[in-house]
Amino acid sequence: MTDFTLDPRLAHDCFTLGTLCGLRLLLMNNNQIPWFILVPETSETELFALSPSLQKATGQAVCALSRVTKETLNAEKINVAAIGNLVSQLHIHVVGRFTTDYCWPAPVWGAPGGTPYTKAEVQHLTTTLKTHLGDTFLAAD
Amino acid sequence: MTDFTLDPRLAHDCFTLGTLCGLRLLLMNNNQIPWFILVPETSETELFALSPSLQKATGQAVCALSRVTKETLNAEKINVAAIGNLVSQLHIHVVGRFTTDYCWPAPVWGAPGGTPYTKAEVQHLTTTLKTHLGDTFLAAD
Numbered sequence: 137m138t139d140f141t142l143d144p145r146l147a148h149d150c151f152t153l154g155t156l157c158g159l160r161l162l163l164m165n166n167n168q169i170p171w172f173i174l175v176p177e178t179s180e181t182e183l184f185a186l187s188p189s190l191q192k193a194t195g196q197a198v199c200a201l202s203r204v205t206k207e208t209l210n211a212e213k214i215n216v217a218a219i220g221n222l223v224s225q226l227h228i229h230v231v232g233r234f235t236t237d238y239c240w241p242a243p244v245w246g247a248p249g250g251t252p253y254t255k256a257e258v259q260h261l262t263t264t265l266k267t268h269l270g271d272t273f274l275a276a277d
Numbered sequence: 278m279t280d281f282t283l284d285p286r287l288a289h290d291c292f293t294l295g296t297l298c299g300l301r302l303l304l305m306n307n308n309q310i311p312w313f314i315l316v317p318e319t320s321e322t323e324l325f326a327l328s329p330s331l332q333k334a335t336g337q338a339v340c341a342l343s344r345v346t347k348e349t350l351n352a353e354k355i356n357v358a359a360i361g362n363l364v365s366q367l368h369i370h371v372v373g374r375f376t377t378d379y380c381w382p383a384p385v386w387g388a389p390g391g392t393p394y395t396k397a398e399v400q401h402l403t404t405t406l407k408t409h410l411g412d413t414f415l416a417a418d
Contacts, residue, residue: 214359215362217357219356245384
Protein backbone atom coordinates (compact mmCIF):
# COMPACT_ATOMS: atom_id res chain seq x y z
CA MET A 137 0.00 0.00 0.00
CA THR A 138 1.10 3.55 -0.68
CA ASP A 139 -0.18 6.87 0.57
CA PHE A 140 -0.86 7.99 -3.00
CA THR A 141 -4.12 9.90 -3.36
CA LEU A 142 -5.82 10.47 -6.69
CA ASP A 143 -6.45 14.12 -7.55
CA PRO A 144 -10.06 14.99 -6.62
CA ARG A 145 -10.87 16.34 -10.09
CA LEU A 146 -9.67 13.15 -11.77
CA ALA A 147 -11.61 11.12 -9.20
CA HIS A 148 -14.73 13.15 -9.93
CA ASP A 149 -14.52 13.06 -13.72
CA CYS A 150 -13.46 9.43 -14.17
CA PHE A 151 -14.14 5.83 -13.23
CA THR A 152 -11.20 3.99 -11.71
CA LEU A 153 -10.96 0.77 -13.72
CA GLY A 154 -7.94 -0.64 -11.88
CA THR A 155 -4.21 -0.60 -12.51
CA LEU A 156 -2.21 -1.20 -15.70
CA CYS A 157 1.50 -1.96 -15.34
CA GLY A 158 1.13 -0.55 -11.83
CA LEU A 159 -0.36 2.79 -12.94
CA ARG A 160 -3.91 3.79 -12.05
CA LEU A 161 -6.16 3.27 -15.05
CA LEU A 162 -9.05 5.70 -15.26
CA LEU A 163 -11.88 6.07 -17.76
CA MET A 164 -13.27 9.51 -18.49
CA ASN A 165 -17.05 9.44 -18.04
CA ASN A 166 -17.79 10.12 -21.71
CA ASN A 167 -19.19 7.24 -23.69
CA GLN A 168 -18.74 8.99 -27.04
CA ILE A 169 -14.98 8.46 -27.08
CA PRO A 170 -12.75 5.78 -25.48
CA TRP A 171 -10.80 8.20 -23.27
CA PHE A 172 -8.44 6.61 -20.76
CA ILE A 173 -6.16 8.30 -18.27
CA LEU A 174 -3.07 6.68 -16.76
CA VAL A 175 -1.79 7.99 -13.44
CA PRO A 176 1.64 6.89 -12.18
CA GLU A 177 1.80 6.78 -8.40
CA THR A 178 4.29 9.59 -7.93
CA SER A 179 4.49 13.14 -6.67
CA GLU A 180 6.54 14.16 -9.74
CA THR A 181 4.60 16.30 -12.20
CA GLU A 182 6.69 15.88 -15.37
CA LEU A 183 7.35 12.74 -17.42
CA PHE A 184 11.09 13.46 -17.65
CA ALA A 185 11.37 13.52 -13.85
CA LEU A 186 10.08 9.97 -13.39
CA SER A 187 12.49 7.25 -12.28
CA PRO A 188 13.71 5.00 -15.12
CA SER A 189 11.53 2.13 -13.87
CA LEU A 190 8.42 4.31 -13.72
CA GLN A 191 9.18 5.78 -17.15
CA LYS A 192 9.41 2.26 -18.51
CA ALA A 193 6.14 1.17 -16.88
CA THR A 194 4.42 4.32 -18.15
CA GLY A 195 5.61 3.66 -21.70
CA GLN A 196 4.45 0.05 -21.52
CA ALA A 197 1.03 1.05 -20.19
CA VAL A 198 0.57 3.75 -22.84
CA CYS A 199 1.53 1.33 -25.62
CA ALA A 200 -0.64 -1.55 -24.38
CA LEU A 201 -3.65 0.69 -23.93
CA SER A 202 -3.13 2.41 -27.28
CA ARG A 203 -2.92 -0.94 -29.04
CA VAL A 204 -6.18 -2.21 -27.51
CA THR A 205 -7.91 1.09 -28.24
CA LYS A 206 -6.86 0.88 -31.89
CA GLU A 207 -7.08 -2.83 -32.58
CA THR A 208 -10.00 -3.89 -30.38
CA LEU A 209 -12.04 -0.72 -29.92
CA ASN A 210 -11.33 0.14 -33.57
CA ALA A 211 -10.29 3.75 -33.03
CA GLU A 212 -8.94 5.36 -36.18
CA LYS A 213 -6.31 7.46 -34.40
CA ILE A 214 -4.77 7.45 -30.95
CA ASN A 215 -4.11 10.75 -29.20
CA VAL A 216 -1.58 10.51 -26.37
CA ALA A 217 -0.89 13.51 -24.15
CA ALA A 218 0.49 14.63 -20.82
CA ILE A 219 -0.78 18.18 -20.37
CA GLY A 220 -1.50 18.94 -16.72
CA ASN A 221 -2.20 22.66 -16.93
CA LEU A 222 -5.33 22.31 -14.83
CA VAL A 223 -4.60 19.17 -12.80
CA SER A 224 -0.98 19.14 -11.74
CA GLN A 225 -0.93 15.47 -10.70
CA LEU A 226 0.89 13.72 -13.54
CA HIS A 227 -1.57 11.93 -15.80
CA ILE A 228 -1.40 10.70 -19.38
CA HIS A 229 -4.39 10.72 -21.69
CA VAL A 230 -4.82 7.87 -24.17
CA VAL A 231 -7.77 8.76 -26.37
CA GLY A 232 -9.24 6.79 -29.24
CA ARG A 233 -10.46 9.09 -31.97
CA PHE A 234 -12.86 8.55 -34.86
CA THR A 235 -13.29 10.77 -37.89
CA THR A 236 -16.99 10.74 -37.00
CA ASP A 237 -16.65 11.71 -33.32
CA TYR A 238 -18.16 14.90 -31.94
CA CYS A 239 -15.04 17.04 -32.04
CA TRP A 240 -12.88 15.51 -34.78
CA PRO A 241 -10.31 16.70 -35.83
CA ALA A 242 -9.97 19.05 -32.86
CA PRO A 243 -8.32 17.74 -29.70
CA VAL A 244 -10.76 16.54 -27.03
CA TRP A 245 -9.39 18.75 -24.28
CA GLY A 246 -11.75 21.61 -23.66
CA ALA A 247 -14.13 20.58 -26.46
CA PRO A 248 -17.77 20.49 -25.33
CA GLY A 249 -19.74 17.30 -25.86
CA GLY A 250 -19.99 13.75 -24.64
CA THR A 251 -22.52 11.81 -22.62
CA PRO A 252 -22.05 9.67 -19.49
CA TYR A 253 -21.60 5.90 -19.52
CA THR A 254 -24.18 3.48 -18.21
CA LYS A 255 -22.97 1.03 -15.58
CA ALA A 256 -23.39 -1.80 -18.09
CA GLU A 257 -21.20 -0.03 -20.65
CA VAL A 258 -18.39 0.40 -18.11
CA GLN A 259 -18.63 -3.26 -17.12
CA HIS A 260 -18.53 -4.32 -20.75
CA LEU A 261 -15.49 -2.17 -21.47
CA THR A 262 -13.72 -3.48 -18.36
CA THR A 263 -14.32 -7.04 -19.50
CA THR A 264 -12.90 -6.20 -22.93
CA LEU A 265 -9.79 -4.72 -21.33
CA LYS A 266 -9.37 -7.80 -19.11
CA THR A 267 -9.49 -10.01 -22.17
CA HIS A 268 -7.01 -8.03 -24.23
CA LEU A 269 -4.59 -6.49 -21.71
CA GLY A 270 -3.81 -9.70 -19.88
CA ASP A 271 -2.12 -9.88 -16.50
CA THR A 272 -0.74 -6.35 -16.61
CA PHE A 273 -4.30 -5.10 -15.97
CA LEU A 274 -5.70 -5.59 -12.47
CA ALA A 275 -9.35 -4.58 -12.33
CA ALA A 276 -10.63 -2.59 -9.36
CA ASP A 277 -13.14 -4.30 -7.09
CA MET B 278 20.63 8.76 -45.89
CA THR B 279 17.02 7.71 -45.90
CA ASP B 280 14.15 8.49 -48.22
CA PHE B 281 12.17 10.00 -45.34
CA THR B 282 10.30 13.17 -46.31
CA LEU B 283 8.94 15.61 -43.78
CA ASP B 284 5.21 16.30 -44.06
CA PRO B 285 4.69 19.53 -46.06
CA ARG B 286 2.53 21.13 -43.36
CA LEU B 287 5.16 20.52 -40.69
CA ALA B 288 7.84 21.83 -43.06
CA HIS B 289 5.76 24.95 -43.70
CA ASP B 290 4.88 25.71 -40.07
CA CYS B 291 8.25 24.95 -38.46
CA PHE B 292 11.99 25.51 -38.61
CA THR B 293 14.08 22.36 -38.83
CA LEU B 294 16.68 22.76 -36.08
CA GLY B 295 18.44 19.43 -36.67
CA THR B 296 18.14 15.99 -35.15
CA LEU B 297 17.87 14.88 -31.52
CA CYS B 298 18.59 11.23 -30.72
CA GLY B 299 18.13 10.65 -34.45
CA LEU B 300 14.65 12.23 -34.63
CA ARG B 301 14.00 15.40 -36.62
CA LEU B 302 13.80 18.35 -34.24
CA LEU B 303 11.47 21.11 -35.40
CA LEU B 304 10.55 24.46 -33.88
CA MET B 305 7.06 25.83 -34.42
CA ASN B 306 7.35 29.39 -35.75
CA ASN B 307 5.79 30.99 -32.70
CA ASN B 308 8.10 32.98 -30.47
CA GLN B 309 5.55 33.30 -27.68
CA ILE B 310 5.95 29.68 -26.56
CA PRO B 311 8.89 27.25 -26.82
CA TRP B 312 7.08 24.71 -28.99
CA PHE B 313 9.17 21.87 -30.33
CA ILE B 314 8.11 18.96 -32.51
CA LEU B 315 9.99 15.66 -32.74
CA VAL B 316 9.53 13.53 -35.84
CA PRO B 317 10.83 9.95 -35.87
CA GLU B 318 11.90 8.84 -39.33
CA THR B 319 9.23 6.19 -39.83
CA SER B 320 6.12 5.54 -41.86
CA GLU B 321 4.30 4.29 -38.74
CA THR B 322 1.66 6.70 -37.47
CA GLU B 323 1.21 5.51 -33.87
CA LEU B 324 3.71 5.50 -31.00
CA PHE B 325 2.85 1.92 -30.02
CA ALA B 326 3.75 0.69 -33.50
CA LEU B 327 7.34 1.95 -33.38
CA SER B 328 10.18 -0.54 -33.12
CA PRO B 329 11.61 -0.91 -29.59
CA SER B 330 14.75 1.00 -30.57
CA LEU B 331 12.78 3.89 -32.07
CA GLN B 332 10.45 3.96 -29.04
CA LYS B 333 13.51 4.22 -26.82
CA ALA B 334 15.07 7.01 -28.90
CA THR B 335 11.74 8.87 -28.94
CA GLY B 336 11.45 8.64 -25.16
CA GLN B 337 15.01 9.85 -24.71
CA ALA B 338 14.48 12.78 -27.08
CA VAL B 339 11.20 13.79 -25.39
CA CYS B 340 12.80 13.67 -21.95
CA ALA B 341 15.96 15.56 -22.91
CA LEU B 342 13.98 18.28 -24.67
CA SER B 343 11.46 18.53 -21.84
CA ARG B 344 14.25 18.92 -19.29
CA VAL B 345 15.94 21.74 -21.23
CA THR B 346 12.61 23.46 -21.81
CA LYS B 347 11.86 23.37 -18.10
CA GLU B 348 15.27 23.90 -16.56
CA THR B 349 16.94 26.22 -19.09
CA LEU B 350 14.03 27.95 -20.84
CA ASN B 351 12.26 28.15 -17.47
CA ALA B 352 8.88 26.85 -18.62
CA GLU B 353 6.49 26.26 -15.73
CA LYS B 354 4.84 23.19 -17.26
CA ILE B 355 5.68 20.84 -20.10
CA ASN B 356 2.93 19.63 -22.40
CA VAL B 357 3.82 16.48 -24.34
CA ALA B 358 1.47 15.14 -26.99
CA ALA B 359 1.19 12.92 -30.04
CA ILE B 360 -2.11 13.89 -31.67
CA GLY B 361 -1.89 13.62 -35.45
CA ASN B 362 -5.53 14.22 -36.34
CA LEU B 363 -4.57 16.74 -39.03
CA VAL B 364 -1.04 15.63 -39.94
CA SER B 365 -0.84 11.86 -40.03
CA GLN B 366 2.97 11.70 -40.07
CA LEU B 367 3.89 10.73 -36.50
CA HIS B 368 5.12 13.76 -34.56
CA ILE B 369 5.39 14.54 -30.88
CA HIS B 370 4.86 18.01 -29.48
CA VAL B 371 7.01 19.17 -26.55
CA VAL B 372 5.67 22.54 -25.47
CA GLY B 373 6.87 24.75 -22.66
CA ARG B 374 3.99 26.54 -20.99
CA PHE B 375 3.84 29.59 -18.77
CA THR B 376 0.92 30.68 -16.61
CA THR B 377 1.27 34.05 -18.36
CA ASP B 378 1.27 32.74 -21.95
CA TYR B 379 -1.45 33.72 -24.43
CA CYS B 380 -3.62 30.65 -24.10
CA TRP B 381 -2.89 29.30 -20.60
CA PRO B 382 -4.36 27.06 -19.27
CA ALA B 383 -5.90 25.88 -22.55
CA PRO B 384 -3.86 23.54 -24.76
CA VAL B 385 -1.95 25.28 -27.55
CA TRP B 386 -3.43 23.17 -30.34
CA GLY B 387 -5.97 25.18 -32.23
CA ALA B 388 -5.64 28.22 -29.96
CA PRO B 389 -5.17 31.44 -31.93
CA GLY B 390 -2.17 33.63 -31.14
CA GLY B 391 1.58 33.70 -31.44
CA THR B 392 4.03 35.73 -33.48
CA PRO B 393 6.88 34.57 -35.74
CA TYR B 394 10.51 34.30 -34.65
CA THR B 395 13.25 36.57 -35.92
CA LYS B 396 16.25 34.83 -37.46
CA ALA B 397 18.38 35.97 -34.50
CA GLU B 398 15.95 34.43 -32.01
CA VAL B 399 16.10 31.07 -33.77
CA GLN B 400 19.91 31.21 -33.85
CA HIS B 401 20.02 32.06 -30.14
CA LEU B 402 17.67 29.22 -29.26
CA THR B 403 19.67 26.77 -31.38
CA THR B 404 22.85 27.80 -29.56
CA THR B 405 21.13 27.25 -26.22
CA LEU B 406 20.03 23.77 -27.30
CA LYS B 407 23.56 22.93 -28.49
CA THR B 408 24.93 23.89 -25.10
CA HIS B 409 22.41 21.95 -23.05
CA LEU B 410 21.50 18.92 -25.18
CA GLY B 411 25.08 17.84 -25.87
CA ASP B 412 26.07 15.36 -28.56
CA THR B 413 22.57 13.91 -29.00
CA PHE B 414 21.61 17.14 -30.81
CA LEU B 415 23.00 17.64 -34.30
CA ALA B 416 22.16 21.09 -35.61
CA ALA B 417 21.03 21.49 -39.22
CA ASP B 418 23.30 23.44 -41.55
